Amino acid sequence: MIKRDLVIVGAGPAGMAAALSAYESGVKDILLLERDQFLGGILNQCIHPGFGINYFKEILTGPEYADRFIKKVKTLKSIEVSLKSFVVRMTGNLVLTYLKPGVLEEISAKSIIMATGCRERTREMVHIPGTRPAGIFSAGLAQKLINIEGFLPGREVVVVGSGDIGLIMARRFILEGANVKAVVEIQEQSRGLLRNQVQCIEDFDIPMYLSHKILKIYGKDRVSKVRVVKVDNQGNTIEGTEFDITCDTLLISVGLIPENELIEMAGVALDKKTNSPVSREVNKTSIPGLFVCGNAYKVYDLVDSVTSDSELAGCLAAQYIRSLK
Amino acid sequence: MEIFDVAVIGGGVVGTAIARELSRYKLTIALLEKEEELAFGVSKSNSGIIHPGIQHPSGSLKGRLCVQGNLLIRRIARELGVDFQEVGELVVAFTKEEIKRLHALKKEGRLLGVPRLEIVGQSWLRKHEPNLNKKALAALYAPTAGIISPYRLVYDLAENAVKNGVRIFLKTKVENIFWFKHPQAQFKPYFEIISSRKTYQARYVINAAGLYADDISRMVGCGDFTVTARKGEEFILDKKKQYLTNHLIFPLPTKTSKGILIIKTADGNPMIGPTADMVEDKEDLSTTDAGRRKVFASARKLVPSLDENDIIAYFAGLRPVVGDDFIVRHEDEMPGFITIAGIQSPGLTASSAIALMVSGILKKHGLPLKKKAVFHKTREKTTHLFAIPFSETKKLIKKDQNYGDIVCRCEMVSAKEIKDSINRGAQTLDGIKFRTRAQAGRCHGSFCTTRIMKILSEELKIPLTAVTKRGCGSEIVIKDRAND
Numbered sequence: 001m002i003k004r005d006l007v008i009v010g011a012g013p014a015g016m017a018a019a020l021s022a023y024e025s026g027v028k029d030i031l032l033l034e035r036d037q038f039l040g041g042i043l044n045q046c047i048h049p050g051f052g053i054n055y056f057k058e059i060l061t062g063p064e065y066a067d068r069f070i071k072k073v074k075t076l077k078s079i080e081v082s083l084k085s086f087v088v089r090m091t092g093n094l095v096l097t098y099l100k101p102g103v104l105e106e107i108s109a110k111s112i113i114m115a116t117g118c119r120e121r122t123r124e125m126v127h128i129p130g131t132r133p134a135g136i137f138s139a140g141l142a143q144k145l146i147n148i149e150g151f152l153p154g155r156e157v158v159v160v161g162s163g164d165i166g167l168i169m170a171r172r173f174i175l176e177g178a179n180v181k182a183v184v185e186i187q188e189q190s191r192g193l194l195r196n197q198v199q200c201i202e203d204f205d206i207p208m209y210l211s212h213k214i215l216k217i218y219g220k221d222r223v224s225k226v227r228v229v230k231v232d233n234q235g236n237t238i239e240g241t242e243f244d245i246t247c248d249t250l251l252i253s254v255g256l257i258p259e260n261e262l263i264e265m266a267g268v269a270l271d272k273k274t275n276s277p278v279s280r281e282v283n284k285t286s287i288p289g290l291f292v293c294g295n296a297y298k299v300y301d302l303v304d305s306v307t308s309d310s311e312l313a314g315c316l317a318a319q320y321i322r323s324l325k
Numbered sequence: 326m327e328i329f330d331v332a333v334i335g336g337g338v339v340g341t342a343i344a345r346e347l348s349r350y351k352l353t354i355a356l357l358e359k360e361e362e363l364a365f366g367v368s369k370s371n372s373g374i375i376h377p378g379i380q381h382p383s384g385s386l387k388g389r390l391c392v393q394g395n396l397l398i399r400r401i402a403r404e405l406g407v408d409f410q411e412v413g414e415l416v417v418a419f420t421k422e423e424i425k426r427l428h429a430l431k432k433e434g435r436l437l438g439v440p441r442l443e444i445v446g447q448s449w450l451r452k453h454e455p456n457l458n459k460k461a462l463a464a465l466y467a468p469t470a471g472i473i474s475p476y477r478l479v480y481d482l483a484e485n486a487v488k489n490g491v492r493i494f495l496k497t498k499v500e501n502i503f504w505f506k507h508p509q510a511q512f513k514p515y516f517e518i519i520s521s522r523k524t525y526q527a528r529y530v531i532n533a534a535g536l537y538a539d540d541i542s543r544m545v546g547c548g549d550f551t552v553t554a555r556k557g558e559e560f561i562l563d564k565k566k567q568y569l570t571n572h573l574i575f576p577l578p579t580k581t582s583k584g585i586l587i588i589k590t591a592d593g594n595p596m597i598g599p600t601a602d603m604v605e606d607k608e609d610l611s612t613t614d615a616g617r618r619k620v621f622a623s624a625r626k627l628v629p630s631l632d633e634n635d636i637i638a639y640f641a642g643l644r645p646v647v648g649d650d651f652i653v654r655h656e657d658e659m660p661g662f663i664t665i666a667g668i669q670s671p672g673l674t675a676s677s678a679i680a681l682m683v684s685g686i687l688k689k690h691g692l693p694l695k696k697k698a699v700f701h702k703t704r705e706k707t708t709h710l711f712a713i714p715f716s717e718t719k720k721l722i723k724k725d726q727n728y729g730d731i732v733c734r735c736e737m738v739s740a741k742e743i744k745d746s747i748n749r750g751a752q753t754l755d756g757i758k759f760r761t762r763a764q765a766g767r768c769h770g771s772f773c774t775t776r777i778m779k780i781l782s783e784e785l786k787i788p789l790t791a792v793t794k795r796g797c798g799s800e801i802v803i804k805d806r807a808n809d
Contacts, residue, residue, distance in 0.1 A: 035734065086731035089715070097715060099739075102726030104719040122769040124638050131611045132640060134799035138771040149775055151789060151802035176806070220608060221798035248803075264565075272634075 005029035006317055007096060007109040009087050009262070012041020013303050014294020014310040015115030016069040019079050021314030022113070027321055028078045031107070033085040033098055039073060040066035041117060042140070043303065045147045048168055050195065054304035065303060092267040092287055110324055111289045111317040114263055115310060118256040118295040120165070123217075126254050128160070130217030133224075139165040139253040143172065152176055154249025158226055159183040160214055162190040162197075164301075166253025171200035173251075180206045181245050184228055186213040186235065191255070193301060214250075215242060223250055256299045263292060274298070283313040289320050328515050329355045330692065332527035334499050334541055336360070337368035338475060338676040339668055340533035341482040346680035347687075348489035349702075350694045355525055356483075356491055357518070359498035361796030362756045364479035367535040368673070369759065370610070370642020371475035372559065372588050372599065376671040377414065377467035379434035379442065380578045387651045390675035390682065392437045395469055397677040405481040406706025407473060412589050414470035414573035415445070415454065417461045417627060426577050427465040434467070441468050456569055456628050470573055474591040475673055476759035477707070484749060485704045489697070495752075496796070497522045502530065502544040504659060516545075516661065529661045529692055531683060536607045536645045538666035547656040552666060554607045554643040555581070557599025558616035559588075561638040563767055567593040574627050583670060585623035587631075592711075592736075592762055597624045597631065599642070610641045637767045644669035653679055655686045663687070707745070711737045711762065732780070733773045735766025743777060747784040755795040757781070774801070 006027045008015045011034035019032050038044060043051070046062030053059055056068070073079050082100065089097040094109045120138040137145070137153055143165065145151045155178045159166045162185040170180045183190075183201060188211050190197050201208055215227040215237065230241035257275045264270050268285045269278040276298050277285045283293050293313035294306045331347055333340045336358030344356045360366060375398050381388030402409035418424045424444075431442045443466045450457055450464060487493060498521040506514040518525045534541045539552040562569070574587040582601035590596050600616045617639070625631050647667030656662045663686055665679060672679075688694050710718055710728065722729040727741035738761045746760040754770075757763055757777055764770030764777065778792045778801060793799045 035731065084730060086734065088731075088737060099718070099722065099729040099731055101730045102722060103729055104715060104722050119768045120771050122637075122767075122771070124636055124769060125634075127614070127617060127633070127636065127639075129612045129614050129617070134794035134801055138769070141771045141774055144775055145802055146806075149789070149802075150806045152804035152806060153802050155803065216611065216613075218611075221795070222800070261565075 001095070001106045001108050003108050004031050005110045005321055006113065007031045007033065007107055008113045008115055009033050009096070010041065010115035010117055010294075010296070011039045011073075011081065012115060012117050012294065013043055013066065013069065013306050014117065014296070015041070015113070016073050017307040017310035018113045018115055018293050018314040018317070020069065020072055021311035022318050023076055023078055025315045025318030027318045030079045032073070032079055032081045033087060034081065034083050035086045037083050039070045039081065045140070045144045047147050048172075051303050054302065055307050087262055090262045090266040094289055110321045111291070113313050113317050114260070114290070114292045114296050115294045116259040116262065116296045118258050118299055120252070121255045121257055123160070123250075123252045128214050128217060131219055133217075133219040133222050135219065135223035135248050136217070136250045136252065139163070139169045139251045142169055142251050146172060146176060152178065155179060156181060156247040157249045157251060158245055158247045159251045159253060161185060161252065161254035162192050162208070163253040163255055164192045164196050166251055167192040167196040167200040169251055169253070170206050171204055174204050174206070180204070181247055182206070182228070183208045184212045184214055185210050186231060187211070188233065213237070217250065223248055226250065256295065258296045258299065260292070260296055263290065266290065282309055283316055291317055326526060329353045329525065329527040331355070331529045331531060331687070332357060332516070332518055332525055333531045333533055334518075335366070335533035335535055336363035336479075336483070336493065336495070337366050337533065337535055338364070338371075338479050338482070338673055339665055339679055340531075341479050341486060342676040342680040343531055343533060343683050344491045345482045345486040345489070346677070346684055348486045348491050349696060349700045351697055352692070354486075354491045355527065356486070356493045357497045357499055357520060357525065358493065358495050359521070361496060361753055361793070362750070363483050363493070363495070364476045364759065365755070365795060367643060367645055368475055368479050370557070370559070370640055371673050372586070372596065372670075373472050373475045373590050373673070374573060374588060375409065375471040375473055376674045377434070377469040378437050378439045378671070379416070379430050379465065379467050380583055381433075381437070381671075383433050383436035385650050386653065387671060387675060388437045390651065390678040391671040392439055394671070394675040394678035397681070398471075398473065398674065401677050402473060402478075404703045405485055406704055407478050407481050408591055408712065409471050409473045410591065411469060411471040412572055413466060413468040414575055415450070415464040415466055416575045416577060417457065417464045418577065419460055419462060421462075423577055424463050427463060430465055439467060439469065442466070454571055454574070456630055457574065458627055458629055472573070472589050472591050473673070477591070478673070480750065480760055481704060481707070485701065488701050488704065494520075494522065499534070499541060499544075502541070504545060514661070529663070529687060531663045531665065533665045535668070536643055538645065538664065542656070542664050542666070545656070545659045545662050547659055547662060547664060550647045550652065550666060552645045552647055554604050554609070555646045555669070556602045556604045556609065556641050556643055558612045558620060558641045559596050559598030559639065560617060560620055560636050561590075562595045562597065562635040563637050564593045566595050566635050569595045570628060576623070576627060585620055587624055587628055592765070594637070597621070604643070607643060610643065612639050612641050616641070638765070638769065651675070651679070653682055653686075655690050660690065707749070708742060709761070710739055710742065732776050733761075733763035733766065735768050736762040738763040740780065743780050744784060747781060752785065753793050753795050754778070754781070754801070
């Protein structure tokens with residue numbers, strides 16, 4: 001079994017910030033595992049501006065923000081980057097197993113930082129009934145298909161939920177020549193940042209239905225329409241307020257959940273509702289030496305805060321490794 | 326003109342089981358399926374339960390075929406390398422009155438020949454099924470109940486059938502059937518099957534068309550029955566809850582269904598359902614809010630700790646219903662035409678017994694069944710990383726590095742497994758999902774759909790805009806921005 005001082009899982013903004021800060025705090029043996037073939041994580045597909053206002057005092061796009069960290073990480077020999085590397089198991093005594101093409105490796109680490117980010121809640125998690133045709137996308141998947149792969153997923157779009165990715169993707173679809181027919185939000189207020197409500201929805205005259213929910217999805221092979229209904233402040237549907245919107249595409253943007261299945265496997269207690277580690281101090285878990293940072297710790301509104309808190313995680317890991325000596 | 330000895334209409338578990346069974350003999354066999362892939366009809370929305378046979382009247386065809394099928398599936402699963410797990414089932418009673426019904430079920434089961442039935446009491450239940458409602462008084466324990474992946478069974482049956490010479494024609498919807506009888510006796514009669522693609526000729530036709538078996542039989546004037554659709558909604562829970570129960574948990578059956586169950590599945594995720602509601606539309610696969618509420622309310626009576634927040638997926642399936650029993654018969658007015666209809670539960674279990682019965686009917690009606698010199702009865706087991714220990718994964722990765730290239734993070738499916746599934750016949754995202762479980766986990770393909778689309782596009786040499794979820798009309802992306 002290979003022994004390492006610090007292993008960081010995930011090389012998005014959180015993992016890279018943690019790696020750089022751990023290095024600056026004196027850790028000289030760092031392995032950064034990334035499942036994708038690039039560094040940068042989800043920032044790579046966030047080509048819109050608005051990143052870095054707090055941290056860099058500049059307005060950057062996602063790839064630009066990521067690039068500032070990627071350049072630094074690549075210059076440091078002490079940070080070994082392993083791409084296409086997928087962690088499949090983790091134990092409470094800080095041993096992890098990962099796969100990459102041609103390799104299955106077990107590593108014992110003095111400290112581990114989990115920077116695994118989050119995933120999108122699905123249509124199934126909010127129990128929207130109806131059929132299961134093509135044309136239902138999580139907002140992030142649609143974002144990847146358009147921004148990275150260069151494909152338009154659909155032409156007549158309804159956005160379900162008003163999370164930031166949903167709002168940003170509503171604008172993106174309009175810019176791509178599609179028609180965004182509605183954003184349907186069950187709560188009384190949009191969940192997204194004010195700037196996204198204004199710049200992505202109001203500026204493009206996209207109808208926003210607050211206190212509404214999707215009653216049913218229709219369509220055999222491809223989405224054909226959705227039935228929408230108004231809800232009262234308890235979330236109960238108000239009869240007689242139903243109406244249909246024809247569409248070929250549904251974007252689901254109903255919130256994010258920290259990806260913590262690996263630390264759960266290792267025995268870390270998770271909050272049932274948020275899927276965050278149960279923890280009294282930021283980045284810490286119930287297992288000494290195991291830290292969680294970025295959106296895996298809790299879902300942040302801004303990447304700038306992810307960076308700051310992940311830098312702290314790097315310091316904490318460095319302190320912990322020093323304390324072992 | 327090529328005249329097949331046998332044409333099987335319908336590529337679900339019944340059709341493929343028959344094709345595979347008949348492929349032992351020196352016969353030319355065609356299997357016609359209207360969908361893009363096999364198992365895309367009734368078979369795809371199956372509970373995956375291999376029933377022991379205790380819930381059917383002892384005189385019924387389905388009871389007999391179920392018990393026989395439960396035995397046969399073990400050998401077939403072994404031969405084809407499909408995982409079968411004998412997990413056992415419990416039919417739970419909450420009152421003294423219900424305990425009496427357990428005894429009646431046990432008696433019927435004994436008459437059918439279901440082995441090792443036992444009534445277990447409260448202390449047994451608390452020890453072996455700790456999450457079961459503490460108010461449960463007793464249960465009928467049927468240890469021979471098991472679970473299997475219904476899709477993988479169909480695909481592996483079909484693959485083995487093809488290896489033994491069966492020809493499968495997909496996207497081939499049968500539109501009409503004619504019977505040709507030459508006035509001169511030396512020319513044997515045959516059927517002409519007009520399909521959406523080509524016209525096929527066959528001496529014998531086996532109608533295993535599921536929900537549409539009535540339409541097919543009507544084409545030859547044998548439509549004295551109607552297939553109605555009874556919808557079942559099922560809810561799949563996160564794999565984290567794999568050990569919610571140790572057995573399949575049943576309430577006492579009602580007249581029309583086995584009730585709402587707690588199901589263990591071959592892939593580890595618990596599944597809850599199904600509902601049982603007649604629907605008009607044979608294409609209505611929509612789920613409902615009412616269905617979810619009903620399923621959870623009923624299932625909580627069995628396992629009170631069930632949590633709707635653990636739902637990761639749901640679907641609806643349609644049972645093809647014709648009266649109370651199965652129909653498996655030769656149509657004497659139309660010699661050579663065999664109707665198989667009303668194969669609802671326990672159809673998956675009974676499928677291999679139905680296949681044997683059909684081969685008997687064919688023989689009786691003049692089809693010579695001569696064994697082939699070489700019948701490939703086994704196939705190499707498909708590799709699933711999620712089902713093997715890391716020590717084996719390590720060896721596989723050494724042999725082929727693509728096993729280390731993980732595509733689906735939730736279910737741990739590698740690029741190699743996805744490519745293999747395409748080589749074995751997957752054409753669509755659903756076809757890949759059913760074979761490999763990629764996209765079937767908690768993120769529902771948010772992270773892996775793009776990668777799988779690319780692999781499909783490369784392997785099938787089609788543009789990404791032609792990649793579909795389940796066939797024509799279900800394309801995922803509609804426009805290539807670069808080449809538009």
